[in-house]
Amino acid sequence: MIRAGVATIDITPRAGLPMAGFAARTEPAVGVHDPLTVRAIAVNDTALAAIDVIGIDATMSERIRKRCVLPDDKVVLTAVHNHGGPVSMRARLGVSADEDYLAQLETACVDAIDRAVAHQQPASLHACHGGDPAFARNRRHAGGITDPTVPVLRIHDANGNMLAVLFSYACHPVVLGADNRLWTADYPHFARVALESAYPGAMAMFVTGCCGDVNTGHSAQASVSLIANAARTFEQAERHGRWLAAAAAFASGEIPLGDWAAAANAQVELALKRRERGALPEMAARWQAERTDAGAARAALLDHWITWSQTTALQPLEPVRERVTVLDWGGMPIVAMPGEIFAETSLSIRSGSPGGLPSFILAFADDNPGYIPPASEFRFGGYEVDEAHRFYNRPAGFAPGSAERLADAAIELVAKLSNRARA
Numbered sequence: 263m264i265r266a267g268v269a270t271i272d273i274t275p276r277a278g279l280p281m282a283g284f285a286a287r288t289e290p291a292v293g294v295h296d297p298l299t300v301r302a303i304a305v306n307d308t309a310l311a312a313i314d315v316i317g318i319d320a321t322m323s324e325r326i327r328k329r330c331v332l333p334d335d336k337v338v339l340t341a342v343h344n345h346g347g348p349v350s351m352r353a354r355l356g357v358s359a360d361e362d363y364l365a366q367l368e369t370a371c372v373d374a375i376d377r378a379v380a381h382q383q384p385a386s387l388h389a390c391h392g393g394d395p396a397f398a399r400n401r402r403h404a405g406g407i408t409d410p411t412v413p414v415l416r417i418h419d420a421n422g423n424m425l426a427v428l429f430s431y432a433c434h435p436v437v438l439g440a441d442n443r444l445w446t447a448d449y450p451h452f453a454r455v456a457l458e459s460a461y462p463g464a465m466a467m468f469v470t471g472c473c474g475d476v477n478t479g480h481s482a483q484a485s486v487s488l489i490a491n492a493a494r495t496f497e498q499a500e501r502h503g504r505w506l507a508a509a510a511a512f513a514s515g516e517i518p519l520g521d522w523a524a525a526a527n528a529q530v531e532l533a534l535k536r537r538e539r540g541a542l543p544e545m546a547a548r549w550q551a552e553r554t555d556a557g558a559a560r561a562a563l564l565d566h567w568i569t570w571s572q573t574t575a576l577q578p579l580e581p582v583r584e585r586v587t588v589l590d591w592g593g594m595p596i597v598a599m600p601g602e603i604f605a606e607t608s609l610s611i612r613s614g615s616p617g618g619l620p621s622f623i624l625a626f627a628d629d630n631p632g633y634i635p636p637a638s639e640f641r642f643g644g645y646e647v648d649e650a651h652r653f654y655n656r657p658a659g660f661a662p663g664s665a666e667r668l669a670d671a672a673i674e675l676v677a678k679l680s681n682r683a684r685a
Contacts, residue, residue: 264521264592266385266417267304268426268465269377271370273314274298274445275348280357282316283345284440285566285653286486286559291348295444295496296451298347300371301467303417303426304378305387305591306523308336310428310598311374312469314447315350315367317341317630320585320600322351322368329368330375336525338587338598339371340627343470344435346446351630354655356566384420387519387592389413391620392509397502398433399479400605402644408432408476409608412506413620414513415594424464427457429510430622432471432605437478437499440559441490452503453510460511472599472608472625474633474646478502482645487559517619519592526679528586528671532634534579535661537648546571570652577657585628586668588675593683594619597672598627602646606636607665614673616680623672630654637662 274297278290298314309332318326318341327334341350349359350367392412400406415428435448447454450468457466479493538545546568553564589596597611603625611623632654633646640647640662651659 263384263386263420264306264523265382266425267378267380267382268302269374269381270299270301270465271374272297273300273367273370275363279360279363280349281443282347282349282355282357283436284485285356285563286488287440288562289443291445292443295446298445298447300374301465302374302378303428303467304332304375304382307332308523308525308589309375309378310469310589310596311339311371312342312467313339313371314342314344315347316343316345316355317351317626319351319354320629323628326368326371329372331379332375335527337375338589338596338627340469340598340624341630342435342447342450342468343626344446344448344450346438346442346444346448356653385425386418387594388416388418388516389519389594389619390416390513390516392429392513395431395502395505395509397478397505398431398473398476400475401477401481402475402639402642402646407605407609409471409605411471411612411620412509412513413622414510415591416516424461426465426467427461427510428467428469430469430471430624431506432473432476432608434473434477435470436485437494437502438496439487439491439494440485441488449499449503449506452500453506456504456507457510469622469624470626472603472605472623474602474604474625474635476605486563519594520683522592522683524590524679524682526588526675528675529583530586530667530671531581531583532664532667533581533661534656534658536579536658542571542575567652570655574655575657579658582631584631584668586671586675587628588672588679590679590683594621595676595679596622596624597676598624599668599672600627600629601625601631602633603665603668604636604639606638607669610669611672614669615676632656632659634660634665634668636665
């Protein structure tokens with residue numbers, strides 16, 4: 263047996279703080295629909311923590327990993343990427359963060375990892391593969407690809423009782439739209455509640471897959487609206503969450519895993535490339551003219567674009583170094599990559615990795631620098647390719663080939679750990 267421990271800490275902000283996720287939403291939160299948490303699982307000297315925020319930046323991730331009791335290269339922090347949470351990154355997504363809350367968030371993440379380590383006990387790991395709950399849709403291409411995989415890791419204590427259920431799905435947690443002003447973890451909250459009801463005493467932990475181009479069926483532009491949408495309600499979020507929980511709960515064919523835990527990291531340098539055509543002053547003038555007659559939601563977005571053109575866009579296009587980590591828990595790989603990764607990249611990692619276990623392939627891990635599209639998507643343009651870097655406060659988007667560099671690093675790390683386990 264190995265040693266495993268879990269911990270959950272509430273990180274729900276007070277009402278009145280700004281919310282992250284929609285440029286159109288400029289008003290603060292007015293209350294709580296469901297509590298936000300950071301959840302951690304520690305297996306031997308490694309740990310994975312999932313945070314109910316839209317993202318954390320690399321600087322915060324590094325501080326948390328260095329402050330916790332484990333070696334910093336054996337810890338992964340991943341954001342659930344819910345769009346009903348607080349501003350959790352400085353100078354990104356167009357809204358200033360509350361510094362007191364950021365400090366509380368950082369400490370909560372450290373405490374969650376440390377408590378999970380302190381609560382470790384003899385345990386066994388079991389992997390299985392849930393069926394596709396089938397609510398994910400490619401938002402860029404009708405009928406386009408998604409990653410339907412629902413990997414499930416069940417952790418049992420020495421008496422066979424369920425200690426934790428780790429599960430994943432590649433779909434934006436953005437059922438709720440910009441009109442919502444209640445703190446919420448979106449559909450993952452309902453999935454966790456359903457699984458914890460099915461396994462009393464166990465902790466359910468959801469980690470988000472590669473869903474940069476995948477949500478529940480609306481376009482990215484549809485979110486630039488404050489009008490309520492009958493398909494984007496808490497009732498619909500609960501429905502999706504229960505479907506996902508059922509897929510995880512009824513996953514069959516449990517595979518007992520080994521009694522080891524390992525980690526490997528790589529630093530990948532990613533280039534930026536500007537795609538805007540024309541001079542920045544000309545673009546700003548066009549946006550200013552459009553703003554004159556724009557509705558409130560569109561005007562809020564244009565304000566971001568105008569500010570970007572006068573500030574961030576003037577910065578040099580320096581390469582960005584990002585961290586890729588793979589945890590190997592008894593033979594099950596957990597691939598962790600930064601940013602908004604597309605389904606195509608996730609599938610390429612699955613096809614390029616050895617072994618038949620249902621790997622976890624996570625986005626939003628240890629940094630959220632923006633969208634990182636695969637090379638095949640650049641010819642289609644669109645928000646994710648041409649515009650989102652302005653909202654993420656970058657002078658340009660990532661250059662073609664960036665996603666492939668991350669995927670290559672991940673595949674190499676998976677192979678490295680797999681070879682080490684067999685040696």
